[in-house]
Amino acid sequence: xxxxxxxxLPVHDRALSERDVDAELDAHMAERVERLMAAGLGxxxxxxxxxxxxxxxxxxxxxxxxxxxxxxxxxxxxxxxxVLDDVRFxxxxxxxxxxxxxxxxxxxxxxxxxxxxxxxxxDRLLLSGPAHVEQxxxxxxxxxNIRAQHNPELExxxxxxxxxxxxxxxRVTSVEQVAAYIPRxxxxxxxxxxxxxxxxxxxxxxxxxxxxxxxxxxxIDAVEDEATGERVVVLxxxxxxxxxxxxxxxxxxxxxxxxxxxxxxxxxPPGFTGVELGTVDAWVQIGPLAGDGWLTEWFGFYMPVxxxxxxxxxxxxxxxxxxxxxxxVTTDLPGDLDEGYxxxxxxxxxxxxNEPMEASVARWLMAVAxxxxxVACANxxxxxxxxxxRRRREISVRLALGISRGRLIRLLLTExxxxxxxxxxxxxxxxxxxxxxxxxxxxxxxxxxxxPLDVRVLVVAAGITTLVGIVTGLAPALMAGSTRLATALAxxxxxxxxxxxxxxxxxxxxxxxxxxLLVGAGVFVRSLWSVHRVDLGMDTGRxxxxxxxxxxxxxxxxxxxxxxxxxRRLFYREAAERITAEPGVxxxxxxxxxxxxxxxxxxxxxxxxxxxxxxxxxxPYMTAITxxxxxxxxxxxxxxxxxxxxxxxxx
Numbered sequence: 001x002x003x004x005x006x007x008x009l010p011v012h013d014r015a016l017s018e019r020d021v022d023a024e025l026d027a028h029m030a031e032r033v034e035r036l037m038a039a040g041l042g043x044x045x046x047x048x049x050x051x052x053x054x055x056x057x058x059x060x061x062x063x064x065x066x067x068x069x070x071x072x073x074x075x076x077x078x079x080x081x082x083v084l085d086d087v088r089f090x091x092x093x094x095x096x097x098x099x100x101x102x103x104x105x106x107x108x109x110x111x112x113x114x115x116x117x118x119x120x121x122x123d124r125l126l127l128s129g130p131a132h133v134e135q136x137x138x139x140x141x142x143x144x145n146i147r148a149q150h151n152p153e154l155e156x157x158x159x160x161x162x163x164x165x166x167x168x169x170x171r172v173t174s175v176e177q178v179a180a181y182i183p184r185x186x187x188x189x190x191x192x193x194x195x196x197x198x199x200x201x202x203x204x205x206x207x208x209x210x211x212x213x214x215x216x217x218x219x220i221d222a223v224e225d226e227a228t229g230e231r232v233v234v235l236x237x238x239x240x241x242x243x244x245x246x247x248x249x250x251x252x253x254x255x256x257x258x259x260x261x262x263x264x265x266x267x268x269p270p271g272f273t274g275v276e277l278g279t280v281d282a283w284v285q286i287g288p289l290a291g292d293g294w295l296t297e298w299f300g301f302y303m304p305v306x307x308x309x310x311x312x313x314x315x316x317x318x319x320x321x322x323x324x325x326x327x328x329v330t331t332d333l334p335g336d337l338d339e340g341y342x343x344x345x346x347x348x349x350x351x352x353x354n355e356p357m358e359a360s361v362a363r364w365l366m367a368v369a370x371x372x373x374x375v376a377c378a379n380x381x382x383x384x385x386x387x388x389x390r391r392r393r394e395i396s397v398r399l400a401l402g403i404s405r406g407r408l409i410r411l412l413l414t415e416x417x418x419x420x421x422x423x424x425x426x427x428x429x430x431x432x433x434x435x436x437x438x439x440x441x442x443x444x445x446x447x448x449x450x451x452p453l454d455v456r457v458l459v460v461a462a463g464i465t466t467l468v469g470i471v472t473g474l475a476p477a478l479m480a481g482s483t484r485l486a487t488a489l490a491x492x493x494x495x496x497x498x499x500x501x502x503x504x505x506x507x508x509x510x511x512x513x514x515x516x517l518l519v520g521a522g523v524f525v526r527s528l529w530s531v532h533r534v535d536l537g538m539d540t541g542r543x544x545x546x547x548x549x550x551x552x553x554x555x556x557x558x559x560x561x562x563x564x565x566x567x568r569r570l571f572y573r574e575a576a577e578r579i580t581a582e583p584g585v586x587x588x589x590x591x592x593x594x595x596x597x598x599x600x601x602x603x604x605x606x607x608x609x610x611x612x613x614x615x616x617x618x619x620p621y622m623t624a625i626t627x628x629x630x631x632x633x634x635x636x637x638x639x640x641x642x643x644x645x646x647x648x649x650x651x
Contacts, residue, residue, distance in 0.1 A: 029047070029050050032046075032049075032050035033046045033047050033050045036049055036050060083414075086410065086411050086414040087414060087418065089411065089414075090411070090414045090415040090417075090418045091418065093415055094415065094418060094419065097387075100383065100387065101419060101422075103383065104380050104383060104419045104423065105419060105422045105423045105426055106423075106426070107376045107379050107380055107423070108376055108380060108419070108420060108423025108424070108426075108427065108465075108468060109423045109424075109426035109427045109429075109430050110372065110376060110427075110430060111372050111373035111374075111375070111376030111377065111427075111468070112373065112376075112423060112424055112427035112430075112431075112461060112464050112465055112468065113426070113427035113428070113429070113430025113431045113434060114368075114369040114372050114373065114430070114434065115366075115369045115370065115372075115373050115460075115461075115464055116427060116428070116430075116431035116457055116460060116461040116464070117369070117430070117431045117434035117435045117438060117452070118362065118365050118366040118368075118369040118438075119366070119456075119457060119460045120431070120435050120452055120453075120454070120456075120457045121362045121365070121366075121435070121438055121439075121443065122359075122362045122363065122366050123456055123457070124277070124446065124448070124450075125277070125359045125362050125443075125446070126348070126355070126359050126362070126363075128456070129348065130210075130272075130273055130274065130275055130276070130277065130347070131269075131270075131271035131272055131273065131449075131450075132210070132211075132212045132213075132269050132271065132272045133210045133211065133212065133274075133275065134210065134211030134212075135211075135308075136275075136347060136348070137346065138308050138309055139209070139210075139275060139306055139307070139308055139346065139347045140175075140306065140307055140308075140309060140315060140318070140344040140345065140346060140347070141275075141304060141305070141306050141344065141345055141346070141347055142160060142168065142304075142305045142306070142307065142322055142342055142343075142344060143342065143343045143344070143345065144160060144164075144326060144340050144341075144342055145340055145341055145342075145343060146339070146340040160180070160302065160303060160304070160305045161294070161298065161301065161302050161303065162180070162290060162294035162295040162296070162297075162301070162303070163295065163296065163297070163298050163329055164305070164325070164326060164329060165178065165180045165203075165295075165303070165305050166295050167325040167326070167328065167329045168305060168307070168322055168325055169205075171321065171324070171325040171328070172307070172318060172321040172322050172325060173321065174309060174310055174313035174314070174317045174318035174321055175307035175308060175309055175310060175313070175318055176209075176307075176308045176309070176310050177205050177208055177209040177307060177308050178205065178209075178305065178306075178307045179202065179203050179205040179206035179208075179209045179305070179306055179307070180202070180203050180206075180286060180303045180304065180305045180306075181200050181201060181202045181203070181206055181274065181275075181286065181303060181304060181306075182200065182201040182202075182286055182289050182290060182301060182303045183198065183199075183200050183276070183278070183280075184199050184200070184201060184289050185197070185198060185199070186199045186257045186258040186282075186549075187257065187258050187549050188243070188255065188256065188257060189256055190256065190259070197239065197257070197281035197282055198278065198279050198280055198281050199257065199280070199281060199282045199283070199284055199289075200274060200280050200282075200283055200284075201283075201284050201285060201286035201287075201288070201289035201290065202220065202274070202283055202284075202285075202286055203225055203286050204219070204220045204221055204222045204224065204225035205225075206274070207219040207220070209306065209307070209308050210274065210275065212268070212269065212272055213269065214234070214266045214267060214268065214269070215237060215240075215266075215267045215268060215269040215270070216240075216248060216250075216251065216266060216267035217234075217251045217264070217265050217266030217267060218265055218266045219234055219265075219266055219283075220232060220234065220265070220283070220284075220285055224265075224285055225285060225286070225287070230263060231260055231261065231262045231263070231284065231285065231288050232262060232263050232264075232265045232284070232285060233255055233257065233262035233263070233264055233265070233282050233283065233284050234264075234265060234266045234267065234268055234282065234283040234284075235250070235255075235264055235266070235267045235268065235281075235282050236267075236268050236272070236279075236280050236281045236282055236283070237267060237268055237269060237270040237271070237272070237449075238270070238279075238281065238449060239281045239282060240267045250264050250267070251264055251265065251266070252264065255282075257282070257284070258549045259549060259550065260288065262282075262284060268280075268283065270449055271447070271449040271450060273447045275306055275347045277445075277446045277447060278445050278446065278447055279445075279447040280447070286303070289301065290303065298333065306347060315344045318344060319341075319342050319343055319344050322342035322344075323340075323341045323342045325342075326340060326341070326342050327339075327340070361442065365438075371513050371516060373464070373468070374509070374513055375513045375514060376468075377468055377471060377472050378507075378509050378513070380419075380468075380472045381471075381472045382507065384416065384472060384473060412473060413469075413470065413473045413474065415473065416469050416470075416472055416473020416474075417466075417469035417470070417473065419469070420465050420466070420468050420469030420472070420473075421465060421469070423465070423468075424461060424462065424464075424465030424468075427461060427465070428453060428458075428461065431452060431453060431457065431461065432452050432453055435452030435453075436452065439452075537633075537635050538633035538634055538635045539633065539634030542634070543632065543633055543634070548571075548572075548575075550568060572590045573590070575590075576588045576589060576590050576626070576628075580628075586631075586632075587628045587631045587632040588628065588632060589625060589626045589627070589628040589629040589631075589632045590625075590626045591623055591624060591625045591626070591629055592623065592624040592625075593623035593624065
């Protein structure tokens with residue numbers, strides 16, 4: 001070892017550079033002193049003049065800095081050349097064993113790709129928050145809690161309406177802004193070209209609360225918010241691109257939505273969905289959707305209400321002020337509404353502060369993906385161990401020729417990093433394909449306007465790839481670096497004890513993780529089967545629902561409105577009869593409200609039972625139906641019988 005160090009010249013040693021600079025300065029000094037003395041100066045004067053001309057101590061330091069910079073450049077160049085040599089050798093080694101390399105790349109691609117896929121989902125649901133919303137952690141949603149009349153120990157909940165919203169924005173001082181919104185489905189155009197849109201009616205404060213900026217034009221202002229005349233619309237970026245070709249002259253055009261004309265005043269930025277994650281095609285004033293008097297009539301449309309807390313205010317204080325405002329506007333209403341209270345929760349949580357079900361599922365899938373990555377790493381590390389045993393004689397020859405153990409470990413790590421990088425590149429294809437499946441099957445209601453491989457996903461994939469390359473290759477590289485030279489050159493085929501124990505541990509972990517994945521997959525499949533077998537009370541596989549939208553002319557007289565209502569009633573009856581006559585149709589019926597799609601409040605009175613008022617949290621949900629409704633749904637009547645046709649037509 002001592003002889004080998006004799007041949008390692010310290011060409012980049014700072015002390016050597018200083019000696020070289022001093023020797024060169026001494027040579028120049030002697031030469032100049034000799035010339036000056038030949039010109040007639042004394043020896044002392046000649047040395048002083050020569051030192052002055054050579055710059056003295058500052059000149060020496062400048063030369064040293066130049067030498068050190070040169071050595072640093074040479075050292076960096078040599079290191080880069082050494083790294084490139086390692087990469088070339090690793091590429092040749094991989095190309096010689098293509099089957100082994102293919103197995104490693106596919107294994108790593110599946111592990112890294114699964115984690116990149118699930119990170120993209122978790123990032124959308126939990127980490128990044130709604131797009132273009134400033135400081136979403138400061139936003140809260142209001143919830144009202146009312147004690148159930150039949151059991152005071154239970155609490156029911158209800159959404160808020162315009163009366164309560166108006167009370168919140170005028171009486172709750174702990175918030176900067178308060179906004180309300182209503183998600184609705186409207187129809188773009190009519191006839192064969194009709195298309196359903198997911199539209200959200202908002203107050204003008206909604207855009208100020210979120211802090212979003214328009215991509216084109218402007219948003220709804222306070223004047224349009226309160227006005228009952230002209231209707232305006234802000235197009236979603238996706239609708240602007242698909243229906244209007246992204247043209248800027250769309251501003252000012254009138255768009256037909258459910259029989260009413262809306263003037264386009266702006267375009268929202270790409271990916272903006274408000275405080276929800278679902279797709280929003282357009283934004284309109286809340287007034288036309290909630291109806292006239294939505295700020296003053298208690299039985300107006302019910303809507304979510306969100307707010308942004310002030311910097312010095314707490315959620316408890318805001319909840320207390322909101323509760324006081326709620327009780328102030330419900331004092332004169334029947335029932336026990338004035339005993340209700342308001343709670344706050346973040347926009348990414350439910351009323352109890354818990355994350356939504358989709359986020360919980362995404363967390364579990366992320367954990368499963370992490371286990372898959374661990375199994376992949378253990379598998380690849382075992383392959384590296386086995387390959388290292390086959391290369392022991394090759395490694396011993398390299399050690400005998402003088403390669404340092406550190407350089408050998410770096411060389412083997414370069415191989416593992418090269419395979420990890422190739423696996424990471426293949427993982428991008430897996431992530432792109434996997435993200436499409438997860439988005440369409442598990443989370444179809446979430447707006448996925450961004451690419452599955454956005455910048456954040458790419459950064460995480462690169463980080464996982466680097467970590468995997470180091471973790472999987474480090475232990476085999478250290479094992480190779482500790483090879484006993486004499487034993488390996490003598491042809492011994494016995495592996496040292498330590499690598500054997502390491503491989504055993506990896507095999508046990510691999511088997512344990514695989515069993516865990518199999519058990520989890522079994523439980524998941526059984527849960528899906530149980531959900532599939534849940535009796536919903538109707539044959540959902542053979543039931544279709546259709547809805548109709550009507551344009552009601554303004555300022556109709558009572559007689560004209562009655563005529564219009566009768567015409568619509570006849571239309572529904574004829575539509576049900578014509579649909580029933582179609583081949584393959586067994587039954588058709590008409591209903592106001594439908595299972596899993598919506599209903600309305602109504603009062604119920606029964607003999608010996610006090611009337612239940614149709615108020616939030618108090619009244620039952622009702623659906624008005626025709627005689628064939630239960631037969632159409634395939635729902636059996638548990639007691640008694642269903643309506644008869646004569647009863648459906650009677651009064």
